[in-house]
Amino acid sequence: MADRPTISWPNDAKVALWVAPNVEHYEYLPPRDALRNPWPRSPHPEVQGYSHRDYGNRVGFWRMLDVLDEHNVRCTASTNLAIFEHYPDIGKAMADRNWEIMSHGIYNTRYLSSLTEQEEREFYVDCVDTLRRHTGQKLKGMLGPAVSNTIRTPDLMSEAGLIYHADWLHDDQPIPIKVEGGPLISVPYSIELNDVPVFLQHHDTKDFVEMVKAQFDTLHEEGKTSGRVMALALHPYLMGMPHRIEGLEEILDYLLGRDDVWQATASQIAEHFIDHHYEEFVDHAEVISAVRDAS
Amino acid sequence: MLKLSARCAMPAERSSGMDHSHYSYSPLPTRAPLVWPENKPLALGALVLLEHYEWEPPTDAYSLRNASGGLIKLPAPDYVQLTHREYGHRVGVFRLLDTLEHHGIPATVAVDKVTAIHYPWLVDHLMQRGCELVGHGVAASQIITSKLSKEAEVEIIGNSLDTLEKVTGARPSGWFSPEGVESQRTPELLAAAGVSYVCDWPNDEQPYKMTTPLGDLISLPLFLEVDDEFALWHRRASLASWESMIVAAASRLHLDGQTSARHMMLTLRPWLTGQPFRIRSLDRSLSQIMQLEGIWAAQGNAIVQAFRESQFG
DSSP, X not given: OTTXXXXXXXXXXXEEEEEEEEEOOOOSSOOOOTTOOSOTTSSSOOHHHHHHHHHIIIIIHHHHHHHHHHTTOOOEEEEOTTHHHHXXXXXXXXXXXTOEEXXXXXXXXXXXXGOOHHHHHHHHHHHHHHHHHHHOOOOOEEOOGGGXXXXXXXXXXXXXXXXXXXXXXXXXXXXXXXXXXXXXXXXXXXXXXBHHHHHHTTOOHHHHHXXXXXXXXXXXXXXXXXXXXXXXXXXXXXXXXXXXXXXXXXXXXXXXXXXXXXXXXXXXXXXXXXXHTHHHHHHHHHHHHHHHHHO | OOOHHHHSOSSOOOSSSOSSSSSOOOOGGGSOOOOOGGGOSEEEXXXXXXOOOOXXXXXXXXXXXXXXXXXXXXXXXXXXXXXHHXXXXXXXXXXXXXXHHHTTOOEEEEEXXXXXXXXXXXXXXXHHTTOEEEEOOSOTTSOOOTTSOHHHHHHHHHHHHHHHHHHHSXXXXXXXXXXXXXXTTHHHHHHHTTOOEEOOOOOOSSOEEEEETTEEEEEOOOOGXXXXXXXXXXXXXXXXXXXXXHHHHHHHHHHHTTTSOEEEEEEEOTTTTTSHHHXXXXXXXXXHHTXXXXXXXXXXXXXXXXXXXXXXX
């Protein structure tokens, strides 16, 4: 970070902010996966965990939507694409608002980690086709379903025409990922500024609001020298709860009320980076590698 | 004979609606406005759980692997966990009922079969205080899961309801499965057993109709996030946080309930919230909630009856 080329965002923004509601469906009876059990609390079905998440699609999404609309947020919805099939109302609400749809797999209970190379290849075809069929959008990026991946994932994503991957938590700026084709870049997402880990623990809404504000203030200050990315990861079943929704209002008032913020989608961030900074970042990475190789 | 495999596709079929047949998808804003008696915006209920963990459960019974209470998971018999839970039946429940009564909130109490048999004095006491009793299985250490045969599940449900009917003279109209765990068949078996409403599905702010092939059943969702065990035990939220969460949730539901009424079912465990240091937080939060105008404090059955009237006339 200390020695990198400088990133400049449109209109000299200091922070590129993307807002990512995770619109998900967890299956009532998911297929058995030897590596990962989505519902360990009891034998399946686990109606409590299922219902908690189902609340998001019945109630929480709609309460959050009102607040996002009031703030004119163009979201990048991290979407289990089967949402378009199970819940056309939600699909339409997202498409009507011209939200960018980022693939979050098909279901949150079907993991990439157990797929063969061929199965994973077919998975991308399914994702691309499903999104195009329901919205006309070209799929540009992915957050792995329930953040699952394989070692082949970046190459196969790139082969399927995707340009960004959100599973890399390693930076505050987009970073080129080495793939066969490309370009493929990481757009920083967050498992810290994310309502799931925060509210899985003891934190309350106030804590989350303070975290988000502090994160923003630091990135905004640092962004004076080189642009930063901030992701706000949300889940309707958590943030759409009646006792949390005011926190979202406070967060959006704060972030969008500041100067020098570019409220963008993940692909806008990715494309701007690819068009303006990709080459110099690759060159820089090669210089750094050469230093390592020489030592 | 009902063919369950045909009804519950596995894995999910990618078509419109839910991936099971227990209810339809219903986004809240698309529903006709729900109206409570006297146009009150928010129904407030409290489900108190009298759940018994057996010292020597049947060897083939299934328990939650992370059952709450106690200190660390000890080899059986876990005196710490078992007696921690028993505190609720001996002490906590009275403190909890007093607090609810003080705020004018009539309690709905889930009573499992072992509790009904081993604590007859307590059951009489609940009846004298006007509590509504709902079925709660046989014991918390015998949860209902899809590993049970249909016959075994029918027997648990029937046994639990029959026992409560025998000791109270009235058959319960409501049901909450032990630890909130169900099999794929539970909703229809409850409907077949004559149960009117079930609290196992915490997915909404309004009751809704379930679609079982064996009879009519209403889902009365609990509010999982303010459930004392979920918030205080599993999430380890502070008491101050829990208290403000309850108040914030009720205030917002009260506001949103002006356009379409809502309900809020608190889930309270006597062994947990009935502890002397915790009861004060509940007391303070209820004081604040009950100051909101037009709170309808009610038992489960009354809320469900009002829902039926609002929907079906």
